[in-house]
Amino acid sequence: MTSAQKQLSFALVLGSLAALGPLCTDFYLPALPELAGSLSTSTATAQLSLTAGLLGLGVGQLFFGPLSDKLGRMKPLLFSLMLLLLASIACALAQNIGQLLAARLIQGLAGAGGAVLSRAVARDLYSGHALTKFFSVLMLVNGVAPIGAPVLGGALLAWLDWRGLFIVLAAIALLLLAVCAWRLKETLPPARRSQASLLSVFGGLGGLLVQRQFMGLCLTQGFSMAGMFAYIGASPFVLQQLYGLSPQGFSFCFAINGLGLIAASQIAARTSARLGEYRVLAFGLGVAGTASSALLLCGLLGSPLPFILAALFFSVMINGLIGTLASSLAMQTQGKNAGSASAMIGVAMFALGAISVPFTGIGGTSVVTMGLTIWGCYIIAIVLFLVMVNKKALSAAA
Template sequence: MPATHSNRIGYAISLGLLAALGPLCIDLYLPALPALAADLHTPTATAQLSLTAGLLGLGAGQLIFGPLSDKTGRLRPLTLSLILLFIASVGCALAQTIDQLLLARLFEGLAGAGGAVLSRAIARDMYSGHDLTRFFAMLMLVNGLAPIAAPVMGGALMAFLDWRGLFMTLALIALLLLAMARLKLHETLPAARRSQGSLLSAWAALGKVVTHRPFMGFCLTQGFMMSGMFAYIGASPFVLQQIYGLSPQAFSFCFALNGLGLVIASQTSARLCPLWGEYRVLKGGLTLAFIASGTLVLTGLSGAALPLVLTALFFSVASNGVISVTAASLAMQSQGKRAGSASAVIGVTMFTLGAISVPVTGLGGTSVLTMTLTIFGCYLLAIVMFLLLAQKPQTV
């Protein structure tokens, strides 16, 4: 069990890289979406479904790998997910039609879910309370670099590779992370603490998790916030490149800047939690989300210039950094005995809601207004879930 500061940082880096698989699967090929649509002779809205398919896979995969890890331990499901990610990414690169790509993207998402769900479960195995919040913030620091680095990497690679080459890059990343996991990580869930009975009983634990009101309050709060984030991720390549005329490289820079705001916000919230508590910091993050996304809608309604849109987007994205750390920590603290299942519910909620929000931005054609209204609506639903369900949880 890593207890020293250096070991904690090492584990945060390792788990952060695994948790970054989800963002990498989503963000790396974002600059290539317009080129992908043209190459496969498919409309913009249909090309965006490749993002939706990945998000659905990321959500469904949580329900597979989370409960499975409560039963078998963390490392074996992690190994399986990374092998599957390699195979699915190669399948994406070889796809000749949009239907083939969507199927491969679904399996790529399923595989990418393993890193996300198991990184949270392993963290909960090791830490609790403010220590867990601080560790989640360290995870966010590493994981938050993925949305920054992935589109920048994708934009840079597009100078040498087409969109198929980006998916082959994901396959290579899967192999490298598989080697890292086998060399650096150890089993954090001993046999004595694993779920007893059949695999069906492990999945049955999901019912106990979803009926725990405080947990679901924080879970849905984070889920709707992230659905707004995914709406931004899905719509921004088209809004910023096709409407505002940014190049793939300029778009990648703007996307990276917003990702930096996400990281700064997450680290700031972790430092505030020991002083104010996770619950109060979460409320502050939701307040920021409401103000920033409301301002974003005003820019869409008024046809504001690009700098104003980007400023509102920056703070809208940054608010997710506050909420991701605090809501996830509060939710996971309430489910210590069912960490894998709890992590699965958090993941499937985020990615399922995200899969719904992405195509909403394309209704009637992707525009600044549809993107901003979708983000605001998702954030507003997050606030409603917090007010209706969330309360300071008790550890179980």
């Protein structure tokens, strides 16, 4: 196997791990309306299953990130995949919404392991623009999850109910557990691991909070992703219940937006090599603000579905560019504590995403509530980037 083939194989495994977050959230989206009816609960309460998963994905990274700096990457990773397997089975067996919410929280906690450790492993091996380039490859592989998950989920609903989808997730967890045990090797040797006590390692997360450039980028990406999670949580109800799309039709629209995410991540890697990560990231945030403003305007004017879909496409796809560059720039400022830094990035993304989703249901989920939430998240991201991130200070910290 050539060096390029080995790198691609490595990226496929890491990309699959990074995709666990989107997979846990996107795969069952077409079944949300069915799930609400099956468990005799409201739309807003059914959406809380998404919120619970996002909270787990955020909080879990605070555990797996620092733990991997102390114990290495492999042991926490394999434990997280085993927990994901068991939690997915628990979701399938849930008899009421309370049981499902508890199982979804644990499923999110478990899925956080793959998300945080994929970034940490990449930082163990790469730096500078090479890290940006590898993150774009991860985003390319990771982009298959937002595309394939709802499409596959919608297609499987022709034969399975929502419980069957969680059984499929359990099978995916089992497959990844086997692949990682067979293909992945430890990337953080004992000599490079934190020598502090485990309590001190977890306490070291606080040191990241005072690093202005890192936290500026972390929160910029966090609020940007919160806007995308608002879209993820609201779009099944907006497109299926308000505009009458079938689960398969919704999955197709979701897939198109996923293709946009992939394209944007590759554009980020290519253009940043010539123009610099900071400059391209600033441009991407400008696009996010413009596209989300257009989406909100479409909602207020009651625009036809094609206009809504066009505004949604640009509002969602730009996250591929923002996510690639903000993650790379933030991780470039960190070295030995890559696991903790990756955890903080993940917490910002998923915790803020969990907060944003319920806002789309205030007063009833609609294009306006979805658009307003996305727009608000993007505007906050832009303001934080302008106030906290300085190009010269960022270059000195890298």
